[in-house]
Amino acid sequence: MTARFPVARPRRLRRSAALRRLVAETRLDPAGLILPMFVKEGIAEPQPVPSMPGVVQHTLDSLRKAAHEAVEAGVGGIVLFGVPAHKDGTGSAADDPDGIVQRALRELSRDLGEDTVLMADLCLDEYTDHGHCGILTPSGEVDNDATLERYASIAVAQAAAGAHVVAPSGMMDGQVGAIRAALDGAGYHQVAIMAYSAKYASAYYGPFRDAAECAPRFGDRSAYQQDPANAAESLREVMLDLEEGADMVMVKPAGPYLDIVRRVRDAVTVPVAAYQVSGEYAMIEAAAERGWVDRERVIIESLIGIRRAGADLILTYWAAEVARRLTSG
Numbered sequence: 297m298t299a300r301f302p303v304a305r306p307r308r309l310r311r312s313a314a315l316r317r318l319v320a321e322t323r324l325d326p327a328g329l330i331l332p333m334f335v336k337e338g339i340a341e342p343q344p345v346p347s348m349p350g351v352v353q354h355t356l357d358s359l360r361k362a363a364h365e366a367v368e369a370g371v372g373g374i375v376l377f378g379v380p381a382h383k384d385g386t387g388s389a390a391d392d393p394d395g396i397v398q399r400a401l402r403e404l405s406r407d408l409g410e411d412t413v414l415m416a417d418l419c420l421d422e423y424t425d426h427g428h429c430g431i432l433t434p435s436g437e438v439d440n441d442a443t444l445e446r447y448a449s450i451a452v453a454q455a456a457a458g459a460h461v462v463a464p465s466g467m468m469d470g471q472v473g474a475i476r477a478a479l480d481g482a483g484y485h486q487v488a489i490m491a492y493s494a495k496y497a498s499a500y501y502g503p504f505r506d507a508a509e510c511a512p513r514f515g516d517r518s519a520y521q522q523d524p525a526n527a528a529e530s531l532r533e534v535m536l537d538l539e540e541g542a543d544m545v546m547v548k549p550a551g552p553y554l555d556i557v558r559r560v561r562d563a564v565t566v567p568v569a570a571y572q573v574s575g576e577y578a579m580i581e582a583a584a585e586r587g588w589v590d591r592e593r594v595i596i597e598s599l600i601g602i603r604r605a606g607a608d609l610i611l612t613y614w615a616a617e618v619a620r621r622l623t624s625g
Contacts, residue, residue, distance in 0.1 A: 322604045324596070326370030326619035330415065330569070330611045334507050335359045336379035337389075337396040347503035348574055349581045351613055353379060356403055362616075363404055363412075369619040373413035375463060375611060376400055377508050380423055386431060387423030387446065391453040398457035405458030415461040415490065416454040418475070420446060427512040429466035429520065438520055443468050448478035455484040463546070465492040467520045467533075473540035490569060491542040494530035494556055497521035500549045500575030507574065530556050531563055538564065544609070549573040551598060554605040561606025570607035572598065577613045592621075 309319050334353045336343065342352040354362060363374055378397035380389035389395045397416055404414055420443065421429045430443030443466065451462045462479075464471045472491050479487050497518040505511040522529055534545050543566060547557045550570035561568050580598065584591035595614050602610050612618070 322600055324599055324603060324618065324622060326622050327372040328603075328609050329371050329615035329619055330373040330375055330413075330609055331366045331371050331615035332375050332377060332571075332611055332613060333359060333362065334377050334379060335396055335400045337381040345503065345507040347506045347578055348613065349578075349585070351507060351577075353507060356400060359400055360403055360407055363408065366616040366619070367408055367412045369616045370623050371412070371615045371619045372609070373415055373461070374404070375415040375417055376404075377417050378422055379509050383423055383425040385425060387420035390420055390423040390446070391449040393453060393456070395453070398453055401454060401457035401459055413460050414458060415463050416457075416459040418447060418450050418454065418462045418464040419466045420450075421466075421510040421512075422508045425513070427510050429517065430468060438468075440468050440470070444470055444474040447471050448474045451475040451478050451487075452482045452484065455479055455482070455487045459487060461488045461490050461544075463490045463492065465495060465548075467492065467495050467517075467522070470540065472537045472542045476541035488543040489541060490544040490546060491537040492548055492571075493534040493537045493542065493545040494547045494553070494560065495521050496524050496549065496553060498524065498549050498552070498573070498575070500552065500573045503574035503578045524552075527556060527559065531559060534560055534564060538566065542566070544569055546571060546611075547607075549576060550602045550607065550610065551576045554601060557602065557605040557607050567608045568606060569609035569611060570602050570605070572602060572610060572612040572614075574613070596621075 309315050336353040339355055342354050342358045345351045376397050380396050382389055401414060401416060419429050421427055426432060428438055430438040431446060433439045447464060454462050464475055472489055475489060537545055545566060546569040547553055547560055548571035550572045557570050580594055583589045599610060
């Protein structure tokens with residue numbers, strides 16, 4: 297006689313919010329959220345970024361206030377992007393001890409101490425008058441090795457100003473090794489490197505370039521950022537960065553590249569970050585403003601998707617808002 301068993305009822309564990317919370321496989325933690333912030337030299341008041349509703353270019357004072365609020369909300373870290381008053385061909389403001397990011401790091405270090413992780417984006421596009429991520433040759437190509445020298449100097453300047461983590465985003469060959477050697481040579485052995493290891497030449501960066509005022513004056517960045525068609529290449533980049541001394545690796549953008557996040561997570565044992573970039577943010581905000589999507593639910597769902605794909609850390613412009621929501625219950 298064939299044994300008969302009760303029919304499985306998966307819906308039993310979905311019937312209330314409390315049950316769903318109890319058995320959730322993926323959870324968002326405020327400590328795993330990192331807030332990108334822009335600080336601009338020479339402005340008297342915060343300047344809204346039109347293509348990123350709710351995001352501003354901060355003054356030093358408004359940055360300090362917003363950073364305090366983010367830390368109180370529970371975010372795990374802050375990553376700074378600077379907009380200098382003066383730009384030139386070598387991005388000299390990037391490693392100037394009185395440059396805007398170094399000044400901001402010193403202020404936040406005094407204010408927040410060890411209450412949060414202070415990170416600094418390490419690149420040249422925000423500081424060069426041509427908008428590219430490195431030093432140019434006479435023919436207009438980015439000179440990889442000359443750029444590495446600049447990155448090394450920037451890393452030391454950021455570490456001296458109080459950065460706990462530097463985050464090289466230029467996608468130059470050998471950048472992590474050059475930065476690690478420079479930091480160690482200057483005695484900053486404790487400063488970690490979060491490498492933008494799989495950074496794609498994406499159309500999702502448009503609003504960021506408004507915020508950081510760093511759109512290229514000519515051409516694009518396809519010669520050094522990754523081709524969106526490629527996946528295996530990401531793992532090669534990640535492994536090279538780890539061999540050179542990266543402590544964490546990042547995939548950017550996040551949402552359109554969840555398959556890459558998963559591949560990287562399965563391949564490495566270090567923390568994996570994913571950057572929910574400006575275009576992802578702007579599209580959701582625009583659709584919500586028109587009433588086409590439920591803003592709060594879509595924000596959380598987008599972050600859950602990134603976390604479910606394997607990201608330990610998420611850089612998102614909603615970090616403080618979501619952290620507050622999570623901690624308030």
